[in-house]
Amino acid sequence: GQQVMQIPQYQHVQEGEDFTTYCNSSTTLSNIQWYKQRPGGHPVFLIQLVKSGEVKKQKRLTFQFGEAKKNSSLHITATQTTDVGTYFCAGSPNNNDMRFGAGTRLTVKP
């Protein structure tokens, strides 16, 4: 079945450093969504990418969708302690179901 893989599993950075997490699918995705889950919390929607090669920005966060619509990335510039949490990508190969990656857990040292 369709799998969504995320790397790295963990990332520890010094505050102010950049951070990137990557998401790869074995099949072409109709769209991809990114969620953030704070420790002890529940996933919260960040953004959705639909078009091939699409790039979207939210302040210090940059999201990209690959040309082949099989991979995506989330890049955070100049991390802050408030960025701590686990970042999940979730991809849909069709219009019916969404599969989550295992997530990348980000810790930020002040």
Place this chain on the structure above:
Amino acid sequence: EAGVAQSPRYKIIEKRQSVAFWCNPISGHATLYWYQQILGQGPKLLIQFQNNGVVDDSQLPKDRFSAERLKGVDSTLKIQPAKLEDSAVYLCASSLGQPSTDTQYFGPGTRLTVL
């Protein structure tokens, strides 16, 4: 706007016992999802409802798990009998329509511990 409500927030049971979780989605949301999130992993979709019909239950262990959404609003997820490996957070989410176009809003989850 009220969010997705779930109860209970925590549940501790012994293996082979039964347990049920309840979810009330955001008003007007047609699609409801149940996810299982084991510690350190991403949410795994168990079942997805569109109104009161099942859209996807391919990853639901049907020998012990069941779910219903009889009136197309609230939903319950049941485990009978529970196993140790069922210890996880059970997340309910809802969206206006289909997941490929709509944001999923998650509830706080129910943390299940099976002893």
